Amino acid sequence: NVGAVIDYATNPQKTSVASLSELAALHAVDNVVEYTADQMKTENCQLVSGINCIPAIAKDQFMKAKSDFNQFGGRTCFHGYQSFRAGEVDADTAHRIGVALAEELWGDRFEVEVATHLNTDHYHNHFVVNSVSFLHGRRLRAKQWYEFNKISDEICRTHGLSVVEKPEGKGFSKEFYEMERAGGSTRLNVARKAVDEAISVSTNLKEFELAMKSMGYSCNLDPGRK
Numbered sequence: 001n002v003g004a005v006i007d008y009a010t011n012p013q014k015t016s017v018a019s020l021s022e023l024a025a026l027h028a029v030d031n032v033v034e035y036t037a038d039q040m041k042t043e044n045c046q047l048v049s050g051i052n053c054i055p056a057i058a059k060d061q062f063m064k065a066k067s068d069f070n071q072f073g074g075r076t077c078f079h080g081y082q083s084f085r086a087g088e089v090d091a092d093t094a095h096r097i098g099v100a101l102a103e104e105l106w107g108d109r110f111e112v113e114v115a116t117h118l119n120t121d122h123y124h125n126h127f128v129v130n131s132v133s134f135l136h137g138r139r140l141r142a143k144q145w146y147e148f149n150k151i152s153d154e155i156c157r158t159h160g161l162s163v164v165e166k167p168e169g170k171g172f173s174k175e176f177y178e179m180e181r182a183g184g185s186t187r188l189n190v191a192r193k194a195v196d197e198a199i200s201v202s203t204n205l206k207e208f209e210l211a212m213k214s215m216g217y218s219c220n221l222d223p224g225r226k
Contacts, residue, residue: 022063022066022067022072024072024076025063025066025072025076026059026063028076028077029059029062029063029076029077029128029130030059032077032079032128033058033059033062033113033128034059035126036048036079036113036115036117036126036127036128037055037113037115038115038117040119041115041117041118041119042115042116042117042118043091043118047091047092047095047115047116047118048113048114048115048116049095049098049099049113049114049115050111050112050113050114051099051102051103051106051107051110051111051112051113051114052107052110052111052112052134053111053112053113053130055113058111058113058128061111061130061134062076062077062111062130062132064134065111065130065132065133065134065137066130066132068134068137069132069137071131071132071137071139074131074139075131075139076131077128077129077130077131078127078128078129078131078140078142078145079126079127079128079129080126080127080129080145080148081124081125081126081127082097082098082101082124082125082127082152083122083123083124083125084122084123084124084156084161084162085122085161085162086121086122087121088161088162089123089159089161090123091116091118091123093159094116094123094124094125095114095116095125097125097155097156097159097161098114098116098125098127099114100155101125101127101148101151101152101155102114102127102129104151104155105144105147105148105151106129106140108135109133109134109135109136110129110130110133110134110140111129111130111134112127112128112129112130113127113128114126114127115128191217194212194215194217195212197211197215198211198212198215205221208221209221
């Protein structure tokens with residue numbers, strides 16, 4: 001949302017203090033919050049709720065938490081979703097389940113916007129979670145998402161809804177798999193090519209790491225990693 005960033009940057013009250021990291025955080029949060037609350041997908045925003053925040057000003061509240069603890073760098077927010085089997089749940093129930101999940105996972109320390117999208121046969125909830133806690137300023141770590149599936153399944157079972165009991169495969173679509181096998185330009189093939197190129201110009205791991213970095217990749221070459 002370029003307009004939002006321009007308005008923010010040219011605000012006389014902000015131009016003397018706004019940093020590049022602050023503007024980048026605003027841009028990222030603004031885009032995700034606006035997408036999840038898209039009026040065309042949520043019955044004119046009637047199915048949008050805020051946990052520890054007000055949906056209409058959620059992005060501002062996200063930014064205030066970052067400002068309060070001077071936490072503008074790094075990941076700005078998390079965006080996840082929860083989908084239901086087609087025809088198995090109505091819109092209100094889907095939204096209530098989403099709110100219950102958000103409260104269980106993050107309600108004691110993070111700001112969350114929950115939006116239920118109705119534009120597909122599979123009703124689904126989007127969650128936008130501030131990366132910085134309004135309570136203590138510490139960050140939400142990616143590993144805390146490991147509980148997401150487990151708690152989602154528990155709540156869905158209490159409502160008599162289906163859950164995926166035995167996930168299969170690695171989550172790749174058939175189209176992705178076929179393109180990958182054919183040597184197409186998938187992210188995995190592109191990464192393999194980058195690794196091959198880095199190896200071809202390197203004589204040790206340090207040179208390899210620098211070559212990968214020059215192509216936009218980060219590497220963890222700790223010998224203790226599997």
